[in-house]
Amino acid sequence: MIVNGTANVYKLRHVEGDEWLLPVDSNDYDLLNFDGKLRGSSWKPILMQRLKTDDGRLRRPCDFPCGAGGGLAMTEAAKAKIGSCIQKYGEFLPLSWDGERFWVFQVTHFVDALDENGSDVLRSSDEPNVVLMIHKHVFRPERLTPDWMFKLPQSRGRGPIYVTDPFVNLINASGLTGLQFKRVWPHS
DSSP, rough: OOOOOOEEEEEEEEEEBOOOOSSSGGGGGGGGOOOSSSOTTTOOOOOEEEEEETTTTTTTTTTSBBBBBTTEEEEHHHHHHHHHGGGGGEEEEEETTTTOOOOEOOOOOEEOOOOOTSSEEOOSOTTTSSSSEEOOBBBGGGGGOOOOBBBGGGTTTTTTOOEHHHHHHHHHHHHHOOOEEEESSOOO
């Protein structure tokens, strides 16, 4: 929803207690640290495992499991339901687990809308132009587009995925599970 010309912007959150997918081979963790550059032509499916609770049980299954680094992991069913709506914002890369196919969606769409001076940001000491974390978001409303999802160029693709109301409404209407949304702009 756009209020007074300002789009609502959210960060994705995973539902507490829902399942996690983690790489079987610890060397594959780095492959899930996305930087916004297309990888589809060289990508090989990563073998994943479901994280268990301390007592050895599997966590609650969901459509959007946590644990895919800087991407959005999802089941085959979730991809079938929302894939055509979000494909223009990135690429789907395959993951596998015990014969099941999962996907990680890497957002490659960037919107330069962050008001860095108005925001409370933590910068890299090695690269001061790189924003590592944002404690308080302030966006330039005139730069926010009608896009459903994006990343900020200041994070070099490694920061969170941001979404707007059309994406939130799509997920809420779809019946898909595993995601929550924290509004970061405008502030309440």
